[in-house]
Amino acid sequence: xxxxxxxxxxxxxxxxxxxxxxxxxxxxxxxxxxxxxxxxxxxxxxxxxxxxxxxxxxxxxxxxxxxxxxxxxxxx
Ligand code: SF4
Ligand code: SF4
Numbered sequence: 001x002x003x004x005x006x007x008x009x010x011x012x013x014x015x016x017x018x019x020x021x022x023x024x025x026x027x028x029x030x031x032x033x034x035x036x037x038x039x040x041x042x043x044x045x046x047x048x049x050x051x052x053x054x055x056x057x058x059x060x061x062x063x064x065x066x067x068x069x070x071x072x073x074x075x076x
Contacts, residue, residue: 002036003049009059016051016060025051034060 002024005016010032017025017032024038034051042050052060 002039003034003041003052003060004063005032005034006059006061007031009057011057011059013056015054015056019050019054021045021050 005025007030012027012032014027014032017027020039021042022038022040024035025032026035027033042048046053049060
């Protein structure tokens with residue numbers, strides 16, 4: 001599972017991007033996004049998600065379980 005950035009809460013401050021040890025966070029034209037193929041949840045480096053810790057707006061979180069399952073059903 002990867003973390004997701006809540007577009008509604010994200011202020012596009014850019015603080016999270018350089019903190020990611022895997023360069024999994026990038027900026028698109030309209031939002032910051034996390035590449036699920038690169039995100040390790042920081043298990044090997046910090047033990048807890050670094051981006052979640054540094055985000056001043058609490059915009060980064062694990063997807064809600066039910067939403068995650070819905071996505072798996074739709075795209076998995
Ligand atoms: S949890 Fe860690 S690896 Fe995943 S996007 Fe955040 S900083 Fe990068
Ligand atoms: S640190 Fe938080 S508010 Fe800033 S760009 Fe990243 S997700 Fe958005």
